[in-house]
Structure formats: C-alpha cells, structure tokens
Amino acid sequence: MNYYFAPMEGVTLYPLRNVHREVFGKGVDKYYTPFLTAAHTHHFKNREKKDVLPECNRAFDDYPRQIVPQIMAGCSEDFIWAAKEISKLGYEEVNLNLGCPAPTVVNRRKGAGLLQDPEYLDKMLSEIFAAGPFPAISLKTRLGFSDEAEADRLMEIYAKYPISELTIHARVREDFYAGAPRIEAFRRSVSIYRESGGKAPVCYNGNVDSVPALQKLMQEISPDEPSRGQERSEGGVSSIMIGRGLLANPALVRQLKGGEQLKPSELKEYLGKLYEGYATYIPEDRNVIFKMLEHWAYLHVHFKNCDRNLKNIRKSRSKDEYLAAVNRIFAECNFS
Ligand SMILES: Cc1cc2nc3c(=O)[nH]c(=O)nc-3n(C[C@H](O)[C@H](O)[C@H](O)COP(=O)(O)O)c2cc1C
Missing domain, CATH: 3.20.20.70 (Aldolase class I)
Structure with missing residues (x-):
C-alpha cells in the first residue's frame, strides 16, 4: 500500500x-x-x-x-x-x-x-x-x-x-x-x-x-x-x-506501516522546525503563531486536560511567549 x-x-x-x-x-x-x-x-x-x-x-x-x-x-x-x-x-x-x-x-x-x-x-x-x-x-x-x-x-x-x-x-x-x-x-x-x-x-x-x-x-x-x-x-x-x-x-x-507511535520529542522537534520554516517568509511573530495555531487545532488531541495550556498558546503575541506556552503544554499535560 x-x-x-x-x-x-x-x-x-x-x-x-x-x-x-x-x-x-x-x-x-x-x-x-x-x-x-x-x-x-x-x-x-x-x-x-x-x-x-x-x-x-x-x-x-x-x-x-x-x-x-x-x-x-x-x-x-x-x-x-x-x-x-x-x-x-x-x-x-x-x-x-x-x-x-x-x-x-x-x-x-x-x-x-x-x-x-x-x-x-x-x-x-x-x-x-x-x-x-x-x-x-x-x-x-x-x-x-x-x-x-x-x-x-x-x-x-x-x-x-x-x-x-x-x-x-x-x-x-x-x-x-x-x-x-x-x-x-x-x-x-x-x-x-x-x-x-x-x-x-x-x-x-x-x-x-x-x-x-x-x-x-x-x-x-x-x-x-x-x-x-x-x-x-x-x-x-x-x-x-x-x-x-x-x-x-x-x-x-x-x-x-507497523512502526512506533508519535513521540513527544519528535513532535516538539517538528513544531520547532515548522515555526522556523514559516518564520522565513512570514514577517510578524503573531502571523507565524496564527499559522502554528492551524496545526495546534489538530495536534492538541495528544495532550490530556490541556484547555488552559492551549489557551495560553492561542493568546501568545510573540515568539518567546509562544515557545514558553508550548514548553508548558509538553511539561504539564500527559501525552498520548
Ligand atoms: C483545510 C483544507 C484544505 C484543503 N485543500 C485541498 C486542496 O488544495 N486540494 C484538494 O484536492 N483537496 C483539498 N482538501 C481536501 C483534502 O485533500 C482531503 O481530500 C480531505 O481533507 C479528506 O481527507 P482526510 O479525511 O484524510 O482529511 C483540503 C481539505 C482541508 C480540510
């Protein structure tokens, strides 16, 4: 297949x-x-x-x-x-x-x-x-x-x-x-x-x-x-x-194909590289964050009880705020 x-x-x-x-x-x-x-x-x-x-x-x-x-x-x-x-x-x-x-x-x-x-x-x-x-x-x-x-x-x-x-x-x-x-x-x-x-x-x-x-x-x-x-x-x-x-x-x-499940470390790497990829052609942090939110709309399913953390990601206005919110969701919410 x-x-x-x-x-x-x-x-x-x-x-x-x-x-x-x-x-x-x-x-x-x-x-x-x-x-x-x-x-x-x-x-x-x-x-x-x-x-x-x-x-x-x-x-x-x-x-x-x-x-x-x-x-x-x-x-x-x-x-x-x-x-x-x-x-x-x-x-x-x-x-x-x-x-x-x-x-x-x-x-x-x-x-x-x-x-x-x-x-x-x-x-x-x-x-x-x-x-x-x-x-x-x-x-x-x-x-x-x-x-x-x-x-x-x-x-x-x-x-x-x-x-x-x-x-x-x-x-x-x-x-x-x-x-x-x-x-x-x-x-x-x-x-x-x-x-x-x-x-x-x-x-x-x-x-x-x-x-x-x-x-x-x-x-x-x-x-x-x-x-x-x-x-x-x-x-x-x-x-x-x-x-x-x-x-x-x-x-x-x-x-x-019978391989391993998604690991949090690789999801983090994927998200980090995606941010950098978008930032090469989207000038404002906020607009890069909007682009990332399109992915978070699908990816949040991996994090248990993450409403508050997700809200912080959505509210972030700068790259630093966004990255801090992403680090918190990985640290605080169970991943599956
Ligand atoms: C946001 C979004 C954008 C899409 N853009 C295209 C597109 O450019 N060309 C296309 O043929 N289908 C497009 N589709 C349809 C998808 O390719 C696919 O047929 C559809 O999402 C069903 O497959 P899925 O259940 O695996 O998502 C789009 C779907 C979505 C949700």
Missing part, C-alpha cells in the same frame, strides 16, 4: 512538506501540493510558483517523483498551459483538482464544480489528453456533486483516459468534509471504473486517521477472503491519501 499526504490549501506548503520529511523520514510515498490556480492570464501567483520550485523542496532527494503539484483549472487550455509550466520544473505527475467544494471555486465551474457537468468534463479531459506529451496526469475527484449516484457516469468518463492514478475522496461536494465517508458508494465506483476499462491505480481518501480506522476501511472495502490462488485485492485500492489524520498525527504513516 502507498501512502500519500493529501493536498491542503494553505497547509501542505513547502515548509510543512520539508519539515515532515526531515523529522519523519521517507514513509510518505508522495506529497501533493495545495492547488495552483491555472488562471486565464496564464500566470501563477508568485507564492504558488514558489511552492513548487526545486530549491524550496530541499528535503526531497527526488522531488519530481515525491511531490505532485495539483492544478485547479476550469478549461483544458488553462490546464494544458499549467501542466506544461510545471513539467518544465521536472515534475513527472500533475494532479487535476475535481473536488474543491468552496462556493467561489464551484461557481466558476472548477474543482467539484466540474462534476456538475460530466459532458463538459469529458470534453475537457479529451482535449487535455489529445494535447500531450505531458507529465503523467492523475485525478482527485469526489463521488459526485450532490448525489453519489452521479459517480457511475463520472467513472465511465475517467475510464476513457490514460490517467496515471485516480484518487477518490469518498464524499460528494455537498458533504464538504463532514460525516462518514460513503464507503459503499466508493466500492461501487471502483467496480464501475474497472468494468468500464479503467486501468489506473485507485487511491482511497477520507477519514483515515488511525490504525483501527485503516483496518475498518480495509474490512469494508475488501470484506471477502480471497479465493484460493488469488491475491487479496484490498478492494482494488493500491494507495491511501491522508490529510487531517497526518496533521493530527504526523507519525501516522509510520504507525500504519
């Missing part, structure tokens, strides 16, 4: 990717960047471009294969331009975002907005694949816009194209990120994709945040024992993409 760090806007940027790689090693097979917008003007924003520059991804010894830039585009022309720009940097794969649920994105017929019009999406993909040669193109989709039955048509469309991987976030757009993933609809979608001739590896995404969660998922997507002589197929899934689970437990992939 391969494990991927999911793209997360504003979060899985190069400081996080580098620090995660440095502290937790090579367990994660691929890191997806947050989406880069392929604007009609055919210019990336500077901060988006910076995120994929080789020199910003210094912790990776083979960044073109270990990092996958994701593109948000509403038409084939913009996607083709963006994919070509990114391939000039050496990347071997680019990923098309077919899942972002934000109204501002959807209303421009991008992200999950493309799922509302399967015939348009089909045309867009046919134009993209007619335009090669390219880096490999993978897709990250949801099961539909408002109804999981929409997945049937979407899978038939995806099966027509030589995509390099199909990641399915097991929700529809209207679920946003809430509620239990739709495992049965996911299973059905993988079957339809295969029956329609789809050959790409399939990656599952949604709520994998612990070893028991992964075990339960595996039971649900491949409940039958393999018949004699057949390999267990793991429900036709060869990869798992994880977002929030890795933010809450950066050692999660190690654990899923």
Whole structure:
C-alpha cells in the first residue's frame, strides 16, 4: 500500500512538506501540493510558483517523483498551459483538482464544480489528453456533486483516459468534509471504473486517521477472503491519501506501516522546525503563531486536560511567549 499526504490549501506548503520529511523520514510515498490556480492570464501567483520550485523542496532527494503539484483549472487550455509550466520544473505527475467544494471555486465551474457537468468534463479531459506529451496526469475527484449516484457516469468518463492514478475522496461536494465517508458508494465506483476499462491505480481518501480506522476501511472495502490462488485485492485500492489524520498525527504513516507511535520529542522537534520554516517568509511573530495555531487545532488531541495550556498558546503575541506556552503544554499535560 502507498501512502500519500493529501493536498491542503494553505497547509501542505513547502515548509510543512520539508519539515515532515526531515523529522519523519521517507514513509510518505508522495506529497501533493495545495492547488495552483491555472488562471486565464496564464500566470501563477508568485507564492504558488514558489511552492513548487526545486530549491524550496530541499528535503526531497527526488522531488519530481515525491511531490505532485495539483492544478485547479476550469478549461483544458488553462490546464494544458499549467501542466506544461510545471513539467518544465521536472515534475513527472500533475494532479487535476475535481473536488474543491468552496462556493467561489464551484461557481466558476472548477474543482467539484466540474462534476456538475460530466459532458463538459469529458470534453475537457479529451482535449487535455489529445494535447500531450505531458507529465503523467492523475485525478482527485469526489463521488459526485450532490448525489453519489452521479459517480457511475463520472467513472465511465475517467475510464476513457490514460490517467496515471485516480484518487477518490469518498464524499460528494455537498458533504464538504463532514460525516462518514460513503464507503459503499466508493466500492461501487471502483467496480464501475474497472468494468468500464479503467486501468489506473485507485487511491482511497477520507477519514483515515488511525490504525483501527485503516483496518475498518480495509474490512469494508475488501470484506471477502480471497479465493484460493488469488491475491487479496484490498478492494482494488493500491494507495491511501491522508490529510487531517497526518496533521493530527504526523507519525501516522509510520504507525500504519507497523512502526512506533508519535513521540513527544519528535513532535516538539517538528513544531520547532515548522515555526522556523514559516518564520522565513512570514514577517510578524503573531502571523507565524496564527499559522502554528492551524496545526495546534489538530495536534492538541495528544495532550490530556490541556484547555488552559492551549489557551495560553492561542493568546501568545510573540515568539518567546509562544515557545514558553508550548514548553508548558509538553511539561504539564500527559501525552498520548
Ligand atoms: C483545510 C483544507 C484544505 C484543503 N485543500 C485541498 C486542496 O488544495 N486540494 C484538494 O484536492 N483537496 C483539498 N482538501 C481536501 C483534502 O485533500 C482531503 O481530500 C480531505 O481533507 C479528506 O481527507 P482526510 O479525511 O484524510 O482529511 C483540503 C481539505 C482541508 C480540510
């Protein structure tokens, strides 16, 4: 099984990717960047471009294969331009975002907005694949816009194209990120994709945040024992993409592979390096602290009875105050 760090806007940027790689090693097979917008003007924003520059991804010894830039585009022309720009940097794969649920994105017929019009999406993909040669193109989709039955048509469309991987976030757009993933609809979608001739590896995404969660998922997507002589197929899934689970437990992939639990010393090292990473491009302490609070929103689960300590972290105004509050939470609260 391969494990991927999911793209997360504003979060899985190069400081996080580098620090995660440095502290937790090579367990994660691929890191997806947050989406880069392929604007009609055919210019990336500077901060988006910076995120994929080789020199910003210094912790990776083979960044073109270990990092996958994701593109948000509403038409084939913009996607083709963006994919070509990114391939000039050496990347071997680019990923098309077919899942972002934000109204501002959807209303421009991008992200999950493309799922509302399967015939348009089909045309867009046919134009993209007619335009090669390219880096490999993978897709990250949801099961539909408002109804999981929409997945049937979407899978038939995806099966027509030589995509390099199909990641399915097991929700529809209207679920946003809430509620239990739709495992049965996911299973059905993988079957339809295969029956329609789809050959790409399939990656599952949604709520994998612990070893028991992964075990339960595996039971649900491949409940039958393999018949004699057949390999267990793991429900036709060869990869798992994880977002929030890795933010809450950066050692999660190690654990899923049978390794050690997160240790407080490595979490402290991770947090320290992350602060320094953000501070290289965010000028004010307070703004660096805001960035760190996005991580604390997930990480506090490791500390027992930590409300007061967490409040002190949130209230800190300077680097010294922040570091003192972080030292206190490690010293005063039980870690698990
Ligand atoms: C804050 C946030 C930002 C996200 N940004 C992106 C993004 O840029 N591109 C994308 O395809 N998905 C994005 N997602 C969705 C995640 O990649 C993932 O599909 C979702 O969180 C479900 O996986 P999880 O349960 O493992 O977190 C984002 C999710 C969150 C919570």
